[in-house]
Structures are given as structure tokens and as C-alpha cells.
Amino acid sequence: MKESSSKQEGGVYNPLCNMNDKGSCRKRKLNEDDNINNDINEEDNNLKRKKQRKDIKNIRQIMNIFNGIFNWIVSKGMNRIPCREIENINDVDFFNFNNVLSKHYGSRIIFVTDDSISKSENILGDDNKVGWITRRRRDVGHEWLIIKLKHPSIIYGIELNFDNIAEDVCPHLSIEVSENNSIDDIIKEEEFILNERDKVGNFTTFTKNEIEDNVGDNTKVEKNKDMENIKNLDILKDTENIKNEQTIKRVDNIKNIHGTQNIVNYDKNSKRKSYNFLDSYKIDKSISDLLEQQNTPWVELLQADCVDFLKTVGKKKTYYFKINNEDLIKKPWTHIRVNLYPDGGINKINFFGEFISIFKKHTIISKQKIFLNKPENGCTLIYYHCDHIYKGHPKYIIDSYKTDGFCTRRLINRPPIILRTLTNNSICNTSIFKFGVRGIVENFSIDIGNYKYDHPECIQIYLLDCIDILTLNLLEQKKIFEEDEKLLKKKIQWIQLPPFKITTTNQKKTFFHFNLLEYNLTHMERTATHFKISILPDGGISQINVIGTVLSTSL
Structure with missing residues (x-):
């Protein structure tokens, strides 16, 4: 126990x-x-x-x-960083080049996820309109847009301006580029599908089979087009989606209703101000797939983490970035993508570079006369040296959209009483331009415009034919001419044309023509890849046009 x-x-x-x-x-x-x-x-x-x-x-x-x-x-x-920020504006070396992003040259916005507050087109203008400002994004994703350039362009520098939008500045942004004209077609196709879908109430579509089922099994659609049109119209009239005579009239006018889908509730205002994430993602995915298939993917020019713009709000309004990768300044681009992370706005965007001339691949002498000086044809200001510019810029004299050109200040060492010409005592005000192609110059057309009382006494023009320099990028050309202009004895052999004096006997006359054919110059003497213009002793020019023909080139 x-x-x-x-x-x-x-x-x-x-x-x-x-x-x-x-x-x-x-x-x-x-x-x-x-x-x-x-x-x-x-x-x-x-x-x-x-x-x-x-x-x-x-x-x-x-x-x-x-x-x-x-x-x-x-x-x-x-x-391999695509670009770097330039803190000091005096170190910016691409201001001479054209703003290829300007809407005056034909650049346009072909897609934007949202511009509810301020239109995205405003970032392309030179006016005082407030730039692109988006909604306050509440769903997933971020805002972005795509810009189509009128002509393929090489980009050397970027300017971002956040003036007048201190309360709407985006924290971060990135910029990408690509060369593929098929982007336009993809966007048009995807937008058409989305807009057609939005024309239907509650995103509903009616197929032919669905219409037949609503009527009954005994109803059959006749093969005759007219009979089918009438029967489908009677059926659609019974639905709740057709509530106005305008839509009924549109359905009455439909021809060839033999597709698989009939859309109702048409909205005239097909332009959308905003896309949700799913719609914008679908378009983005279609574009990316196309670019990957054709081996032209988006290339990043400006990284999203380069600058935190919110940290410098109120202190800094303009940012400058220089393309740091030499491989990127060898390629022309057709489309630009701007990404805002996640939302916000930007006032203006400028891309400094050059247009690639459509005549660049000509192999024979063209009989068609063109404006060799137009930026759209590849002409660009390379270098200039002026005593002091108080209005405009030398690059504006080749731009037909900038009618004021530029004007220098009065000669500071002019005598109390003018007894003889001042051209020998003047400071050299020189500008050097490069053509987009090698051409044969026939005529110079000079417009003093608003400077008929401030025009120069004499204009001296020089021509240079040098393919070796023309094949270099703009920064390399700028360095060559800058070093040569500092020398007392120039190494570059310019062909000096006869000086062109401006007479003002007729105060209403502002256009002056300088025809080289009247001076018995040979084709070789009139062949040029660059031209230099000097105004003596001072004054201003509104416009200058160079008319000529395209010569064969090995570019």
C-alpha cells in the first residue's frame, strides 16, 4: 500500500x-x-x-x-552619370545653342497623365504663363508626359525653371529620351481605345450578339446592311444609355455596322485632362514594349535623385545641367519624357542643342534653295564676343521667331565730335555660326528692323569651308573658334567678303540684300560650312538670312 x-x-x-x-x-x-x-x-x-x-x-x-x-x-x-549640375551660371557653356524644346520650332506634348491645374504645353513656351502643374495624386504611380520634337535633335544641356510655382514644386523629377517615331502611333492607338471606351456610359459596350440576346432568340440580324442598321438602332433606343436626340442622330448616320462592337454615348470632348494609374500604365507598357522590341529604349538624361527641389524652394529657381556622357551627345533624339515624382509642377524646361538637318545626307548639289541660317536646318551659334549686349542675343538673328535680334551698347571710346568713320577704333563684335550642311551661299539678307536708328555703320561677313570642323560636336567647335579668336594672327583662314555698308537715306527701308553673285565670286569662294559676322562699330541687327544650295557632304 x-x-x-x-x-x-x-x-x-x-x-x-x-x-x-x-x-x-x-x-x-x-x-x-x-x-x-x-x-x-x-x-x-x-x-x-x-x-x-x-x-x-x-x-x-x-x-x-x-x-x-x-x-x-x-x-x-x-x-557614367548622364549629366551633372552646374552651380555657377558663368560656367554654363551651352547657352549659345538653340532651345530645341521651344514650341516655336514645332515641339509639342503628345501625352500627359494629368494637367488639371495648369496645361503642360506651357513648359514649352517663352511667355510668362505658369508651367505644368498637376493634381495632388491620390492613387498609385506618378505623373509624366512625353514631348515630340519637330526634328531629331542633339542635346547638350538642360535648364529647369521653377519660378512662380513655389507651392507646387515637385520633389524630384527625371528626364528620359528616345529616338523612335513609332511612339506617336502607339499613343494615338491607345488613346483612341480609351476615349472610345469612355464614350460609353459606365464603360459598357454592346456587341452584336448581346443586342440579339436582348431582343430574343427569334430575332435575327439580316445580312442586308440597311436592315441591320435600322434594327440595331431600334434596339439601342430601348437602352438606358441613349437619352438624347444627338446620340440617336449619330447612330442613324452609322454606316457599315458589321463590326463586333457598337459604341454609344459619344462625347465630343475626347481630350482628357487626367488618366488614372491603370490607363496610364497601359499606355506606358505599350510604349516600353515597342521600344524594347525595336532596341530603342528610354535613355536617362537626368536622374531622379540628382536634386531634391523641395530643399531649395525659395532659394533657387533655376537649375542647369550639362550632359556628361559623350555617347549621349552623339545621338539625335526624337522624344523626351519628363517624370514628376510623385506630382507637382515645373515652370519651364529648355533643352539646348542643335537640330539635325534633313539635308544632311544629300550627296549631290541640290537645285532647291534653302535658308542655310535657319536653326531647323541645323544652323547654330557657336561663339560670340561682344563688348556689351544690352538687348537680345546674337543667336536670335538667325531665329525667325525672335524678331529683335540683338544690339550692343554705344561705343565707349567714341570721340566728342565725329570727324571720320569709327570702324577702325571699334571693339570687335563678332559672332560665328555653323551651318547644318555644307552649302553654296548666294545671298545675305539683313534686316535692321527696330534698330533703324541703332544700326551698325558697316557689317563684315566671312565664310569658312571646313568639313573637319563641322563634323565635330558643338562644344569642340566652340573651343576651336574661341582659342583662334584670341590670337592676334588667326590660324583659321576665313574668306573675307566685301564690307557691306548700311545706308539710311530711306528711313522706311529696313531690309538690305547682299548678293554674292554680283561680286563674281567662284563656287569655291562661296562654299561654306561656317560664317562669321562682325558689326562695326556698334549697333543692332534684327535678322539675317543666308540663302544658298546644299552641297554634297560626307557627313
Whole structure:
């Protein structure tokens, strides 16, 4: 009985223990169990600590590997940053070039996810209109737009302006470029599908089979086009989606209703101000797939993490970025994509570069006369040196949209009484332009416009024919001419044309023609890739046009 009772109490039978020592035996047994449990727990804790130390060691090793890889990528990619910010405006070396993004040259917005507050087209203008400002985005994604350039263009620098939109500045933005004219077709196709879908109430479409089912199994659509048109019209009139005579009239005028889909509730205003994420993603995916298939993917010019624009709000309104990758300034681009992260706005965007002339690949002398000086044909200001410009810019004299050209200040060393010409005492006000192609010059047309009382006394024009310089990029050409103009004895051999004097006997006359054919100059003497113009002693010019024909070139 003792043995059984002892076992029933849960203890191990010990013959040395009597009934009086029953409590002490139980206590000893509990202490032994506690010691065993403590030993087990301590072993478990030791195993856990060993495992944790091992895991920490493995994590540290993995982190060291990733840090090494990251540092290697950063060190390898330091020279591959597409562009860098220029803090000092005096260090900007691309202001001479044309703003290829200007809407005056034909650039336009072909897609934008949202411009509910301010139109996206405003970023392309030179006026005082507030730029592109989007809604406050509440769904996933970010705002973006695509710009189509009128002509393929090479980009050397970017200017971003955030004036007048301090409360709507986007935190970050990135800029991408591509060369593929098929982007336009993809966007038109996808927008057409979305707009047609939106014409239907509640995004509902009616197929031919659905119309037949609504009428009944006994109703059949006749093969005759006219009968089918009438029957479908009667069915559509019974639906809740047709509620006005204008829509009924549109359905009455439908011809050839034999497609698989008939859309109702037509909306005249098909231009959308905003796209949700799914719609914009569908268009984005279609464009990306096309570019990947044709091996013309988006190339990043400006990285999203280059600047945090919110940190400099109120302190800085304009940012300048120079393309740092030489491979990027060798390629012409047709489309530009601007991404705002996640929303906000930007006032103006300027892209400085050159247009690629459509005549660049000509291999024979063209009989068609063109304006060799037009930016659209590739003409660009390379270098200029003026005493002081108080109005305009020398690059405006070749731009038909900038009618004011430029004007210098009055000669500071002019005598109290003018006794003879001042051309010999003048400071050299020189501008050098490059043509988009090699051409044969026939005529110069000079317009003094608003400067008929501030015109120069004499205009000196020089021509240069040098394909080797023309094949270089604009920055390299600028460096060559800048160094040569500093020399007293020039290394570059310009052909000096007869000086052209402007007479003002007729105050109403502002156009002057300088015809080279009247000077018996040969074709070789009139062949040029560059031209230089100097105004003596000072004054202003509104426009200058260079008319000629395209010569064969190896470009």
C-alpha cells in the first residue's frame, strides 16, 4: 500500500522514507525536477545564442559582400552619370545653342497623365504663363508626359525653371529620351481605345450578339446592311444609355455596322485632362514594349535623385545641367519624357542643342534653295564676343521667331565730335555660326528692323569651308573658334567678303540684300560650312538670312 500510495502521489518510491518524511521527499523531488528543467533551458538558450551568433555572422558577411558590390557599382558608375549640375551660371557653356524644346520650332506634348491645374504645353513656351502643374495624386504611380520634337535633335544641356510655382514644386523629377517615331502611333492607338471606351456610359459596350440576346432568340440580324442598321438602332433606343436626340442622330448616320462592337454615348470632348494609374500604365507598357522590341529604349538624361527641389524652394529657381556622357551627345533624339515624382509642377524646361538637318545626307548639289541660317536646318551659334549686349542675343538673328535680334551698347571710346568713320577704333563684335550642311551661299539678307536708328555703320561677313570642323560636336567647335579668336594672327583662314555698308537715306527701308553673285565670286569662294559676322562699330541687327544650295557632304 505504501508503494502504491507513493506512486499515486507522483513520487518515486524510496524505502528509506517513512510516512513522516513524505513532504520532504516530495520537496526534494521538485527541486530535482527544477534543476533538470533549468539545465534543459540553459542548453536551449545556449543553442539559441550560438545560432544567433552564427546568423549575425552570416548577415555581416552578406552585408559586406553587398557593400562591396555597391561600392564597386558606384565607383564604376561615377563616370557614367548622364549629366551633372552646374552651380555657377558663368560656367554654363551651352547657352549659345538653340532651345530645341521651344514650341516655336514645332515641339509639342503628345501625352500627359494629368494637367488639371495648369496645361503642360506651357513648359514649352517663352511667355510668362505658369508651367505644368498637376493634381495632388491620390492613387498609385506618378505623373509624366512625353514631348515630340519637330526634328531629331542633339542635346547638350538642360535648364529647369521653377519660378512662380513655389507651392507646387515637385520633389524630384527625371528626364528620359528616345529616338523612335513609332511612339506617336502607339499613343494615338491607345488613346483612341480609351476615349472610345469612355464614350460609353459606365464603360459598357454592346456587341452584336448581346443586342440579339436582348431582343430574343427569334430575332435575327439580316445580312442586308440597311436592315441591320435600322434594327440595331431600334434596339439601342430601348437602352438606358441613349437619352438624347444627338446620340440617336449619330447612330442613324452609322454606316457599315458589321463590326463586333457598337459604341454609344459619344462625347465630343475626347481630350482628357487626367488618366488614372491603370490607363496610364497601359499606355506606358505599350510604349516600353515597342521600344524594347525595336532596341530603342528610354535613355536617362537626368536622374531622379540628382536634386531634391523641395530643399531649395525659395532659394533657387533655376537649375542647369550639362550632359556628361559623350555617347549621349552623339545621338539625335526624337522624344523626351519628363517624370514628376510623385506630382507637382515645373515652370519651364529648355533643352539646348542643335537640330539635325534633313539635308544632311544629300550627296549631290541640290537645285532647291534653302535658308542655310535657319536653326531647323541645323544652323547654330557657336561663339560670340561682344563688348556689351544690352538687348537680345546674337543667336536670335538667325531665329525667325525672335524678331529683335540683338544690339550692343554705344561705343565707349567714341570721340566728342565725329570727324571720320569709327570702324577702325571699334571693339570687335563678332559672332560665328555653323551651318547644318555644307552649302553654296548666294545671298545675305539683313534686316535692321527696330534698330533703324541703332544700326551698325558697316557689317563684315566671312565664310569658312571646313568639313573637319563641322563634323565635330558643338562644344569642340566652340573651343576651336574661341582659342583662334584670341590670337592676334588667326590660324583659321576665313574668306573675307566685301564690307557691306548700311545706308539710311530711306528711313522706311529696313531690309538690305547682299548678293554674292554680283561680286563674281567662284563656287569655291562661296562654299561654306561656317560664317562669321562682325558689326562695326556698334549697333543692332534684327535678322539675317543666308540663302544658298546644299552641297554634297560626307557627313
